[in-house]
Every structure is written in structure tokens, then in C-alpha cells.
Amino acid sequence: MIANGYLRNDGRKGIRNVLIVTYLVECAHHVARRIVELSGDSQVHLVGFPGCYPNDYALRMMKALSTHPNVGGVLLLSLGCEGFNREDLAKHVAGSGRGIDTVVIQQSGGTRSAIEHGLAAVRRIKAQMDGAVVRTPFYFSDLVVGTICGGSDGTSGITANPAVGRAFDRLVTAGATCIFEETGEMIGCEGPMGERATTPEIAAAIRASIAKAESYYRAMGFGSFAPGNAEGGLSSQEEKSAGAYVKSGHMPIVGVIKPAEIPPSPGLYLLDIVPDGAPKFGFPNISDNAEIVELMACGAHVTLFTTGRGSVVGSAIAPVIKVTGNPDTYRRMSEDMDIDAGRVLEGFADLDQVADEIVELIKITATGAETKSEELGHREFILTYKTFEPSGPSCFPRTPQLR
């Protein structure tokens, strides 16, 4: 046992007890934000979807996020005329046994009364959550950990990323579920990645996901390569890829999943984040938090975020642990960084020591201790339009065990 988790009515176990206030169109954003602010409760988080046009992916994502194991209750904020299927979402959340309410601004009588109604609903759901809280032993086998990198530089691929890879090896060995993604940042790595697949079908799915990423980014005109990457010493997409790929560690890859698909059994998974079909809605993920949101929709309790240049973001719903590989960045931004992997570069620690530190911090975070970004109040969230076909059965482990 690593912590005392929160047992949900659907049997899933969380490490936080969060109530999310969800705006279903940008027009309801202000009201939702005011409700969160006025609640004065750090465990009430703001999430939302800005678009008025309906989108199957966004609905699936919101269903997955609203029933995330860290979430105990949901308040939906609708303007009233947007395309989002709020009834379907509310029904799904209620079916999971979580507290749920919906405030429709047009029916409430406007901004002021919607905020009042929303605040009352938050207090009601929160009281319900607190009254019905069930704590339960939380094991490594319950834990889902995701990883992303952001603001990468020439140090990321030789310090923070391989240290996270070794932490993943330890976590998978201990029975946890680990997810890596950024297929657009692994272009050129499909050969060795395919060799780590547990079945030929999964190997084919890995290669197909990278080929899809390459053609998608080509159509966008840019790779996943930002100006700061170049300023940090990275010169090409494939150089960044080689450094990003090492975050996955050395364990066999047991499945390829898409956003909002929950890994059916523990092990290491690749999350395919690039939309299916012809490019339609722009860049796959427009910023790092879009990736964190997709990892959470796959059940991630914690995200390991490696950064060279120094990202400051956290996330709504699930804590983010920031690992910097650049010792200069750590010195400059130590208040934002949980782990200093730059010591590897300076000869003060080796990768195994940093990996042990990461695993230890995950355990402490699971007990409820706040990460640096949580302490600083970071609760970023972004969800935009995408299109996905569901994964076929051959993308998952052959003998799934029930979680």
C-alpha cells in the first residue's frame, strides 16, 4: 500500500477528492470561473470546452474526465443553446455514482443568479462528497502515471527524460500502469519502439501511429518543434524525438490507446494523440496541457512533466510533478520544479538516484502532499476539437484483467 485512496462508487480509486465545475461553451466560462473563485475551496477546479459546435471526442473526453478517479462531484455550466450534449454527460456522471448538477444560465435568469445557483450546488455536492467519503488502501496496481515533456532543450534527453524512463521501469515492475505519448515527437523512433511491443498487432499499431503523426504534422507545415527547443540546443525533430522517446523506459509496450480509453490492465502503454482521418481541426495538441488532459482522460492520477527550458504549468484534476534536466533552469526556477535532474549533468547524482526520487515523490503525492504547481495554484486545463476512431481490440493486451 502506498496511500489511503478515495474509493468511488464505480470501484475506481483516486488520490484527490476534487469537485469540477465544467463550462460547456466559452459563453459559460465567466460564470463557472466565478463559482470556483467564490467557493474559496482549493479542491474545486475549473475545466471546460470552449466550442459551440458539438464534437464526439470532446463529449467522450468530458465523460472520462468527469468520472476520473480523483473526481468526486461535477457541476455543469451551460449557457443553454450550445451544441454540447449536457444531458448525455450528466447521465453518464450520475451513472458512475458521483454527485452531479447542471446550471443553465438562460434558465437561471442570467449571470448573477447562475453564480448563486451554482455556488449553492457546489456546496450541496461538496457536502454530499464529504459525507460519503470512503478511504481505501491504494496500491501501485491502482496507480496510473503519465508523462509528457514541454520546453525541451539539449539537456532533457540526457537527464530528465531517461530518469523518468527509469522511474517508469520501476513503476511498471511494481505493478503500476504507465502511459507515454507525443507520437509526433517520436518520429524516427518507430523501429525500436515496435520491437518492444508484446504482440505483432501492437507493433503494427505503434508503427501506424507514428506514420500517421508524421503525415499529420507534415500537413500542418510544422513538426512538434518550438523555437525554445532550438534555443536550448535541439536542431531537428528527430533529435528531439530521440530525447523524448527515452521517457518510455525499457519495459515491453503492452498496448496502444487513444484519448479517453482506459488501459484495461497494468503495464506500459503508448497513447496515440494524433487525430484519425484527414487533418481537420488544426494541430493535434496546441499546448502541453492538452496532452496532460488526454493522459488524465486515460486515468492518469499523476503526470511526470519533464522540462529543460522551464515550464511552470500544473493541471486541474490531477497533480503534475515537474522534473527539470537543466541545472541552470533549476537554479532559476526552483520554486516551480519538484525534481532537479540537472544534478546528473553536473555529476552530483546518477539517473538511478533521480529515478528513485521520482518514485518516492509519486508515493508522497499519492498520500495528498501537494506538488509545487499545486501549491502555487496552477490548475490549467484545455480541451479543443479532434476526431478519433475507437481503437480495435488488437491494440490492447490479450488477457485484460479487470482493474
Add this chain to the structure above:
Amino acid sequence: MSSAVILLHADDNVVVCRRTVTAGERISIEGSPDVIARRNVEIGHKLARFALPQFSKVIKYGAPIGSMTESAEPGDWVHLHNMKSDYMSAHTRAVTGDEP
């Protein structure tokens, strides 16, 4: 710390700076002759381990990460001004390619 740079793989023809190196500094590299840094190069950036002819592959982590668009001497900074991706173009700000 033994060297200002890391050689990530025996086959690599570039090395990565563990700290900012200064123009004229003698850099020792595991398993190959010393090079002289030909300019200031920042942490995380790459130095040529050997002479790199135009159109040759740049090797890091033992794998190609792009091709030289111009030739480089041992100790030269290797970056967007003299190499490019073999896959797709990078988008950069004007600052890239300036003195660090």
C-alpha cells in the same frame, strides 16, 4: 566533473555541452582527440567532435538527427545554421543562429 561535454554514444560525431563553454577552451572528449571550442556555446548545445563535411549525417545517441548544410571544423557549434532535419522543417524565432 571530468569534461565540459558528454559523448552520448561511441558512434556520435557531436558532443553535448554540460555547461556553457568559452571560445578557445580546450575540450577533452572520451576516446578521441581534444577539440578547441571555436566560439561560446551554451549548455545543452552541440559541438562537432570531428570535421563534418557538407551533406554528412549528424550522429547523436548513435542515430542520425539530420544532415550538415555547411561543413564544420572540430569544436564548431552544430545547430540550425549549419545542419537541418531530414524529416521536416523547424519553426524558429529570429534569435536562433545568433551568438549565445
